[in-house]
Amino acid sequence: MTTAHGARASNRDALLDALERIISEGSVHDVTLDGVAARAGITKGGLIYHFKSKEMLLHALVERMRMRLDAHCVDPDMSPRLALRKFLIARIHYAFALSAQEKKVMANLLAAASSYPALMAPVKAMYEGGVEGLARVEGTAGLALSVWTALDGFVLLEMLGVRHFSAAEKEQMKAHLLLQVEQGIGLED
Structure with missing residues (x-):
């Protein structure tokens, strides 16, 4: 169970890292859930497990x-x-x-x-x-x-x-x- 939780936490961080890179290279308008998932090497379903929307993803990065x-x-x-x-x-x-x-x-x-x-x-x-x-x-x-x-x-x-x-x-x-x-x-x- 710890491994799965650790993998989830690292997936969350990988998604936020990918989001941060996308925003630093362009703008928030360039952000799509598909793009963030692909950049992080995670499925869109994996992204949605952590963040249900673009706004939730952006909010998590600010936090x-x-x-x-x-x-x-x-x-x-x-x-x-x-x-x-x-x-x-x-x-x-x-x-x-x-x-x-x-x-x-x-x-x-x-x-x-x-x-x-x-x-x-x-x-x-x-x-x-x-x-x-x-x-x-x-x-x-x-x-x-x-x-x-x-x-x-x-x-x-x-x-x-x-x-x-x-x-x-x-x-x-x-x-x-x-x-x-x-x-x-x-x-x-």
């Missing part, structure tokens, strides 16, 4: 991306102050390390949200949870919201091709944001 970010940035075992500091520092590093392919997938998923508004649910949940976390650390909400918003603005500008920052500009922004967090949220608990 997986959110979970990756959380795994990189969130540490529930730390005190609220140290967890917030770690979260912001990790988010800074994450935002400045996104590849062009990752930004293209994000841009295409954002565009798809106009046709599939439910794709925004995991993103909204991430923000709601983040804001609740900020409320637990006295005196840091302004700094944390400013850093978070600056990072999202930076990623959005690059993701949409509005502004591409030079390596020097990115290093300067990253260093400044890290300094703000390190000075504004000390290690003391």
Whole structure:
């Protein structure tokens, strides 16, 4: 039974990997259930076992991306102050390390949200949870919201091709944001 479950889980991941590649090479409009199944080397029935529709498939990819970010940035075992500091520092590093392919997938998923508004649910949940976390650390909400918003603005500008920052500009922004967090949220608990 474990083998079958493991195979199902790996099929699910293979389908999401295939979807991500298709979106990074084109757009969400290029996505078909048949195409994703073929790209993953899985039957359409195997795909439908995991995802009943294109929207469910896209939603699962957005959720997986959110979970990756959380795994990189969130540490529930730390005190609220140290967890917030770690979260912001990790988010800074994450935002400045996104590849062009990752930004293209994000841009295409954002565009798809106009046709599939439910794709925004995991993103909204991430923000709601983040804001609740900020409320637990006295005196840091302004700094944390400013850093978070600056990072999202930076990623959005690059993701949409509005502004591409030079390596020097990115290093300067990253260093400044890290300094703000390190000075504004000390290690003391």
